[in-house]
Structures are given as structure tokens and as C-alpha cells.
Amino acid sequence: MASTSDPPKPIRVWITPPGPNPWKTIFLLEELNLNYEIKSFRFDDVKKVPFIKINPNGRVPAIEDPNTNLxxxxxxxxxxxxxxxxxxENRLSYDTLIEKNLCNQYLHFQMSGQGPYFGQCGWFQHLHPEKIQSAIDRYANEIKRVLSVLETxxxxxxxDEQxxxxxxxxxxxxxxxxxxxRLSEVLLQSWDEVFDGTPRVRAWHEKMVELPSWKRAMEHRARLMDGQGLQWNGVPKGIENFTEYEEKIQKGEIKYD
Structure with a gap:
């Protein structure tokens, strides 16, 4: 039997490396300096065994924690x-009533306001087989609205510590x-254009992407993307730009579920 002094067993994290959501969890694991291992697989297999037995919804990330059997x-x-x-030790959290619930509030805002709208903008901008400008505009406007809420x-x-x-x-x-x-890629804008009118959001974001934990996460991502024959933006190697990529999607040569 393992003693209570034994180090924690590694948490297994199931991911497909291109998308943003897995890196939300990897970033946190790195910042908390937790023991974990990545189970990386191709996006094409996200709704296939074995992953579908881990998450019947077929979306990443998912974790298996052998320390708690969860x-x-x-x-x-x-x-x-x-x-x-x-x-x-509440290094990245609070145990006080107000602050604890406010953290939960903003996490829910990220999940309901940021992730879905930003993802839909990326889908209609790059991956949808036909260009629907009204959909692109709708979700691009939602991105700007979410950024403005954060700016407020x-x-x-x-x-100074915002x-x-x-x-x-x-x-x-x-x-x-x-x-x-990923916003420059999603909106097809420069970083100055992305954060136009939201300087505090930009400063807040830039503080975090300079953290060693984020840089380590992105090093893992680069290695795993390369291993799957993908460029940093998810485009397969050998395809020069998003225009060529979108043309292949429109022709049915590349398909997404």
C-alpha cells in the first residue's frame, strides 16, 4: 500500500493539441506545478474509441486523476x-466568500461568453465550407463586446496590479x-487592431503570456503539433496559408465534424 508521503501520481490529460481549451488546463497544471502526463491524439479521433469512453461528448480536454479516481x-x-x-494554499484562488464566488463568476463568463463566441468566429472565418459574412460579423462583434466587458x-x-x-x-x-x-488569427487582424480600445485587457493578457508556465505549455503544444504534421495555427504542413486551407475545405478535401 502506498504511504501518505508518496508523491502524487501523474494526472492524465487527454488533448488534441490545435484548439485553445486543452491549454487552459495545461496552463493551470503548469502554474500549480502539478505532476501530469499528456495523452495527445488527432482531432479526427475525438469521437472514436478510446476517447469517447472517457468523454461521451467527444470534446477535449478530459482528465483522469488516479489520486482521487476521478x-x-x-x-x-x-x-x-x-x-x-x-x-x-490559495495561490491562484481565494477562500473568502466574495472573492471565491467572483472567481467562479468570471470562469463561467469565460466558458459561456468568451469560448463559444470566439470559437464560432474562428469556425465561420476559416472552417465553414461557405463564407457567410453576416455570421462572421456577428461573432467578430461579440469578440469585441467580450473584450469591452473585460476592459470595464x-x-x-x-x-497597477489589475x-x-x-x-x-x-x-x-x-x-x-x-x-x-489566438485572436489575431481568428479576426485576421494585427494585435494593435485586436486590442484597439481595450489597453487594460492587452496589458493583462501580455503579463500572463510572459509567465514561464504559459511558455512551457506552448512548448508542449509546438512539439505535439509538429508531431501531428501541423503548423502552429492548426493548418497542415505543406499548405501555405489560410486561403489555400479554406479552398481545400470548400472542395471537401479537408473535413471537420
Whole structure:
């Protein structure tokens, strides 16, 4: 029998490397310095065995924690679990009533407001077989609206250390990084254009992408993407740009579920 002093067993994290959501969890695992192992597989297999037995919804990430015998999917639920189970010193969280619930509020805003709208914009911008400009415009406008909400929240802090809750970075702040990190690609805009009118959001984001934990996560991503024959933006190697990629999708040469 293992003793209580034995180090924790690695948490297995199931991911397909191109999308942002898996890196929300990897970022947190790195920042908490937890023992974990990545089970990386191709996006084509996300609705196939063995992963579909882990998550019947066929979406990544999912985790298996042998330390608690818990299998869990949905990135927000996973991150909340990691915080409650492993952030015992509240380095990235709070145990006070108001702050604890505000962190939960912003995590839910990320899951309901940021992720779906940003993802839909990316889909209609790059992956939908036909161009529907009204859909692209709708979701691009939602991106700007979400950024403006974050700008309002951060502007209300009146301090140099501007975080969503309290005076420190929490898991709620971190949850927004992976999708914001892809915005230039999603919107087909320069970073100056992406963050036009939201300077506090830009400063907040840029502080977090300079963290060693984020850089380590992106090193893992680059290695796994390369192993699957993918460029950093998810486009297969040998395809020069998104225009060529979109043409292949329209011709049915590349398909997405």
C-alpha cells in the first residue's frame, strides 16, 4: 500500500493539441506545478474509441486523476476541480466568500461568453465550407463586446496590479489566455487592431503570456503539433496559408465534424 508521503501520481490529460481549451488546463497544471502526463491524439479521433469512453461528448480536454479516481471532462469543471483539490494554499484562488464566488463568476463568463463566441468566429472565418459574412460579423462583434466587458472590469480596479478578482492572478484570469492568444488569427487582424480600445485587457493578457508556465505549455503544444504534421495555427504542413486551407475545405478535401 502506498504511504501518505508518496508523491502524487501523474494526472492524465487527454488533448488534441490545435484548439485553445486543452491549454487552459495545461496552463493551470503548469502554474500549480502539478505532476501530469499528456495523452495527445488527432482531432479526427475525438469521437472514436478510446476517447469517447472517457468523454461521451467527444470534446477535449478530459482528465483522469488516479489520486482521487476521478475522470472529468469540461475544461471549466476540470480547472475548478484542480483548484479545489490542489491549490491548498490559495495561490491562484481565494477562500473568502466574495472573492471565491467572483472567481467562479468570471470562469463561467469565460466558458459561456468568451469560448463559444470566439470559437464560432474562428469556425465561420476559416472552417465553414461557405463564407457567410453576416455570421462572421456577428461573432467578430461579440469578440469585441467580450473584450469591452473585460476592459470595464479591469478599469474599475484603479491599481497597477489589475486582475479580475482581488489583487492577484487567479485561475479565473488564466482561463481567458488561450482564446485571447489566438485572436489575431481568428479576426485576421494585427494585435494593435485586436486590442484597439481595450489597453487594460492587452496589458493583462501580455503579463500572463510572459509567465514561464504559459511558455512551457506552448512548448508542449509546438512539439505535439509538429508531431501531428501541423503548423502552429492548426493548418497542415505543406499548405501555405489560410486561403489555400479554406479552398481545400470548400472542395471537401479537408473535413471537420
Amino acid at each position: 475522470t472529468l471532462w469540461e475544461s471549466g469543471a476540470i480547472n475548478q476541480y484542480l483548484i479545489e483539490q490542489y491549490d491548498t 472590469v479591469l478599469s474599475a480596479k484603479f491599481t 486582475w479580475l478578482v482581488g489583487n492577484k492572478m487567479t485561475y479565473a484570469d488564466m482561463a481567458f489566455v488561450p482564446w485571447n492568444f
